[in-house]
Amino acid sequence: MIFTEGQVYTHTFHVTQEVYDSFQVCSQDRNPLHTNEAFARAKGFPDRVMYGNILNAFVSFFIGECLEIKNVMIQSQSINFKKPVFMNDTLDLTAKVDGIYDSVNTVEFKFAFANIKNGVMVANGKVSISVMP
């Protein structure tokens, strides 16, 4: 297979107004934590908290666009949200090939997103893909 155990990929993502707005259209989620600054402040946050699943959309981009091949499909994924993300934050994704299963054409990646403003990890997880013939 084209992948190598331990191989590392990186990509930088920007949480822009367009990313936020389009996620809101897609999900129709208008929970006040994400849409109402006063609500978010009352819960102890400095601003509206971005939708965590924006990061899962970034994982979609990583798998769909950042690998050497396009004939891939996500089988499963998981994510742990560690720190809130805010509008205009920039996140560095680091993903590592964590398992290669040639017999079933499956590759597993571990990934983490770090906020470039302080280097702190905001989320981590795993994603498994199948490589299609």
Next chain:
Amino acid sequence: MIFTEGQVYTHTFHVTQEVYDSFQVCSQDRNPLHTNEAFARAKGFPDRVMYGNILNAFVSFFIGECLEIKNVMIQSQSINFKKPVFMNDTLDLTAKVDGIYDSVNTVEFKFAFANIKNGVMVANGKVSISVMP
């Protein structure tokens, strides 16, 4: 806590052109499996395969909008994609309270999405939320 072990929630989601387009804007993922019908057909699918992470956006809506309370935040989530989803499919989400941890204000749900055209489960997973004071 307001939740009860075993409590079940349901919601119906439609994979519309607007959902697809907005996910594409959000993710910038233009992998040909999702955007090129000829490519998808060559891989054995009848049409472009919808982005799996559209279902994670639906999970965002479920947590943000379908519970009795709004002061919730996703801690972690996982999803397994079992069957492809296509444009204009309608999916029934069923989610069940699978664990309540009062000491840490955490609730876990198991969920599954079924395609209404045949009743077949297309994805399942788990989502853990924290209930904010």
